[in-house]
Amino acid sequence: MKMSELKDFTITELLAKSRDLRQEIFNLRLQQASSQLEKPARLRTLRRDVARVETKISLLRKKSA
Numbered sequence: 455m456k457m458s459e460l461k462d463f464t465i466t467e468l469l470a471k472s473r474d475l476r477q478e479i480f481n482l483r484l485q486q487a488s489s490q491l492e493k494p495a496r497l498r499t500l501r502r503d504v505a506r507v508e509t510k511i512s513l514l515r516k517k518s519a
Contacts, residue, residue, distance in 0.1 A: 472507045
């Protein structure tokens with residue numbers, strides 16, 4: 455996911471997206487703990503996506519304040 459893909463999202467949509475990504479990270483960590491994780495690089499990309507979404511949320515909140 456790129457920042458350009460997030461430009462049209464609202465804060466509520468971004469919060470939902472963040473929650474979904476964090477849930478996916480949680481599920482992948484469970485798989486990793488049980489040695490069933492097939493793509494370890496997916497964790498890294500998800501963490502970066504969460505950071506992008508949180509950055510966009512922060513920018514929108516600063517802009518509206």
